[in-house]
Amino acid sequence: MTKLSVNINKIATLRNSRGGNVPNLLKVAHDIEDFGAEGITIHPRPDERHIKYQDARDLKYSVRTEFNIEGNPIKSFMDLVLETKPTQVTLVPDAVDAITSNAGWNTIEHQSFLQEVIQEFQRNNIRTSIFIDTDAKLIEAAAKTGTDRIELYTENFASEFDKGNKNAIKPYTEAAILAHKLGLGINAGHDLSLENIQFFKENIPNLAEVSIGHALIAESLYLGLENVVKMYLHRLK
Template identity: 70%
Template sequence: MTKLSVNINKIATLRNARGGNMPDLIKTAKDIERFGGQGITIHPRPDERHITYQDAHDLSKIVTTEFNIEGNPISKFIDLVLAIKPDQVTLVPDAITNITSDAGWDTLKNEAFLTEVISEFKRNNIRTSIFVDPVSSMIEGAKKTGTDRIELYTEAYAKNYTNDKKTAITPYIAAAEVALANELEINAGHDLSLDNIEYFSKNIPGLLEVSIGHALICESLYLGLENVVQMYLRKLS
């Protein structure tokens, strides 16, 4: 079964819009685990516009499933990860001004930098994953950095799924096969939803984990958080 890690950034966004502690981020994380979620993902950004660095520390004390911290490995982010030592760190090349992630790493141009960062995380027994587009050369480049996993950036799949799902998923199947041939484990995330997750998970060989946030929280506004988590679990089983 592909594991479901729930990204709770949007809970923090809603909380921060009004101030105070509603909704309660810590309670939400605990509830997601209680509902069957197999991981909690956060993506703190330097401006702390949703998840704050203090949130990351607070969550590290209560998450009992897999704790995954995503982000661009600037110095402040690296220090945070090394202080917390989550189960997994996912490296994402998002610019400070990005609203959301919009591309995978160029693992060829950034090989030396990524290798250095990943070596430091692995010395601290933190599993590493690199956010990549479904491009063979980028996956082969990821292998050279020493990463444990890749996370396939799935926006293109989600965008094209309703028009032609077979065409949409074809490059991702090929990418997964390259990853497996290079002994890399596989995660995936970005714009996956209840509409498209089942087809993706059933067709991607070796898919270990998906990270889903925006769609899952939006769907929960209509269907309820517990119900939606359970719906994802059924589609991934």
């Protein structure tokens, strides 16, 4: 079964908008786990505009399922990950001022850098994943970094699926097959939603985990957080 890791960045955004502690990030994370999700994801950024670094430290002692921290491995991020030692770190090449992640790694150009970063995390027993597009050469280069997994960047699939183009899944299927042959675990995320998640899951062999935040929280405004988590879990079975 594919695991569902819920990204709680948007909960932190809502909290920060009033400057207090409502909604309580730790309680929401607990509730999401109680509703059946198998992981909690956060993506702290240097300006701490949603998830704060202290949130990561607090969640370290709070998350009871898998804890996944995403981000660009600048020094402050690496220090935070090494301090909190999550289950998994997902390396994302986002710029400091990026609103959201918008590209995967060029694993050919940055191979030696990624190797060094990954080795440091793995020495600390932290599973590593690289955010990546579906290009076969990039996936082959990713395998050479020593990473445990890749996370397929799914924005293009989601955009094309919304237009009725189901053939957009093909590059992702092929990428997953190649990654599995190379010994890589397969995660996925970005713009996955209740509308497209079941089709995606059915066409991606060996899909270990999906990380979903924006769509899941937006859907929960209409349907309720517990209902939406259970709807994702049903589609992922």
